[in-house]
Amino acid sequence: MSIKDFAEKFIKAEDEAFLTGNFDTLEKLEDPKLIFHMFAVNQELSGFEAHKQYIIGMKQAAPGIRPDWHYLTGEGNLFSLLLKISVVKFTGQVPGWPPPTGKEIIVSSLWIFRINKGKIVEGWANGTITGLS
């Protein structure tokens, strides 16, 4: 599988997790001990389970939320995606985020993923989140 195919599979798995709550495909693509460095919210997620709980938290805080991922580039074991989330009112608490404001939140962030043995082992993300305060 090419790195672009892997990235597209990840995007579909994220959609499935957010839209249907089914994490099976995502779990197959992520190492159980992965680490996500999320600079914009000054947070690190360690492990697939933490990522799963983070997504569940976001779904509860903003029902109907859907990430809009775009593939940017990839080579070898690295690929990069752009994430956009907009016109979502967060009314609940996202783990690690400030208390909800009820305002529209617009997220635009750059993600870089590193895979090892066919699984995502590390990710870095940074971007802008408006409406948090």
Next chain:
Amino acid sequence: MNTKDFAEKLIKAYEEALLKGNTKPLKALEDPDVVYHMGIRGDIVGSDAHEQDILGARMALSDIKMELKYLTSEGNLLALSYKARYISSGKVTGFPPAGKEITADSLCLFHLKNGKIKEVWMNA
């Protein structure tokens, strides 16, 4: 030169450009037609335009404190994190009033071709 060595050279070139205004080492690492995708700031096309952007920032900002860190690389891709604090000089329209502190926190992905930076994605 491997990609990590290139990254270290790039970090030094950025420091030279932003802290001292010497853009030569950075331009030497860039393809003339390099494209910087700067998120909400839009695209910067060409190494000359990037040089002007840096020199413009140096006019608008003072007391620049910056830290670039190597994150990872693979083949022709390399990732850096960029954190900086500046004080607005108040000299450039569109920037905060003089004396106001500005912070930057970015993730940068560089794509190299033929040993030069060809395309860059940053959240700015």
